[in-house]
Amino acid sequence: MPEGDTIWRTADRLHRALAGQPLRELELRWGELGGLDLLPAATLRVSARGKHLMHDLDTGVTLHTHLRMEGGWRLVASGDLTARQRADAQVRVLAATPSWSALGLRLGVVEIWPTSQAAQRLGYLGPDLLGPDWDPDTAIANLRSGPERPIAEALLDQRQLAGIGTFWASEGLFLGHHNPWAAVGALAPGDLRDLIGSIQRLMRRGADTGIQSSTGRTGRDALAYVHARSGRPCRQCGATIRVAQIGTAPQGRVFFYCPGCQGGLAPTDDGRPQRPLGSNPRRPRGV
DSSP states (O other), X not given: OOOHHHHHHHHHHHHHHHTTOXXXXXXXXXXXXXXXXXXXXXXXXXXXXXXXXEEEETTSEEEEEEOTTXXXXXXXXXXXXOHHHHHOTTEEEEEEOSSEEEEEESOSEEEEEEGGGHHHHTTTXXXXXXXXXXXXXXXXXXXXXXXXXXXXXXXXXXXXXXXOOHHHHHHHHHHTTOOTTSBGGGSOHHHHHHHHHHHHHHHHHHHHHSOOOSSSOOSTTSSOSSTXXXXXXXXXXXXXXXXXXXXXXXXXXXXXXXXXXXXXXXTTOOOOOOOOTTOOOOOOTTO
8 A cells, every 4th residue: 555655745746737727627436426526626735644635626625535555646648648548447536637637546535525624534643744743742642552552553553643554664663673563562762753753754755756765775676674575585684574464354464574683473473484475386397
C-alpha cells in the first residue's frame, strides 16, 4: 500500500496540474456515484492526510479517495488522452481540465463529502508525519497508550499516527535495531522519539525526491535493508532476512525483519527456511 510520502507527492502533482482550473469533466465510476453531476466546478486544492487524498472543489464539495493496495493516479495532457485510456476499466475517477486529465486507477475508496465535514470525517487519524498537524508529543502519547502492543503493530495503526506503512515501519525499526514484536512499553521514551524522528526524516526525503529509500541509495535492489528482502542476507550482519505475521486478522500484516540485528526470531515465525521473494522452487525434471 502506498505510504504517506507517496500520497503527499501524488497530492502535490495533482494540485499543480489541476488547482485553479475549471473542470470540464468529473466522472466517478463508482457505484451510485456514477450518475452524480458535480459540474460546473473548479479545483481549489488537492491535499494529503496520512494515506488519504482530498480534492476540494470551489462548490464546497470534496472528492475523497484512498489508493488501498493497488490504486494510483496518472496525469495525461488532455490533448493526448486517447479513447482507449478513457475507456480503461481500471479507471475509477476521471477529472479533466483543458490542460490536464487525472485518471484515478484501481482506487480502493471513492467518496463525496461536504468540504466542511472533512476534518470530522478524518478526525480518527493521529497526527500526520508530513502534515501541518504533526506533533511528536501527541504521537508518542498515542503509541504509549497501549504499552503491551507490539511496536510494529502500533506504528501501522493510523489512529496513533498517520502515514506509516510496512515499508517505513520495517525500515525504521531495523535502523533503530528494535524488535518489531517488542511491546511499546519496552522502549524508553527517548528511543521512541528517536524512532519516530528517524522515520519522519526518511519519509520527508522520500516525499521531496520521489525515491523511497532507507539506505540512501537509489538502485532498484538497494532501496531497503529488510522490506521485501526475506530470504536474502542482511546488509549489515549477514543473517537471513525473514518475514512473519504482525497483528491479528483483519488488520494483520506480513512484516520483514533481521533476526540477527533485531533480537532473534519473531514469536510468529516458525524458523523454516524462506526463499527470496519472487523465486520459485526448482521444478522436478520431467514435470
